[in-house]
Amino acid sequence: MKIEVRLTDKADAYIIKNMYPLYLHDLSGHYGLIPGHTPNKHGIFEDGDHYITLNDQYDVQNIWWEHSKSLYPYLITADDRPAGFALIATPPYCSQGVDYFVSDFFILQPFRGNGVAEYAIRTIFERFTGKWEVFTNPSQRNVIGQKFWRRTVSHYTKGNYEEGLGSTFDGEKLIFKFSNSSL
Incomplete structure (x- = not known):
């Protein structure tokens, strides 16, 4: 399988935007019926009922293509098909x-379990040198995600990382920290 990871621009932002509702739906399975992780009255996974269509949701994501010096929206493809995305801040x-x-990091279901996710995120780690941070949901509903990040970060850093529970802007999370400056 040919896996590619490429930075997107406004012209191909729609591909990530098309996958974004699937990502939010996927996350809802990790959180259950917690407010903000269920659809609004219009069936859109966003806070607030003022999001009526997926097109309304598209505008929320525009920030990723408006700040090219500090936000990096990556498209992940497998055999030239969209397989997921990574949003690096x-x-x-x-x-x-x-x-x-x-x-945000998301791989579509058909591409999971065959190395696409780990290859993609390791490729992105290699593009930027410095101090990294990754959050994931610490609940039992997200054991697969926790194992993925633990295994991937551990392999990438050869075990030289920090892991712990902590308070974030998005609530209590399992946090992974590492630096790839000396790897």
């Missing part, structure tokens, strides 16, 4: 003392 869109933050 830098200051001021991440925690103090962090250079790079994996804001």
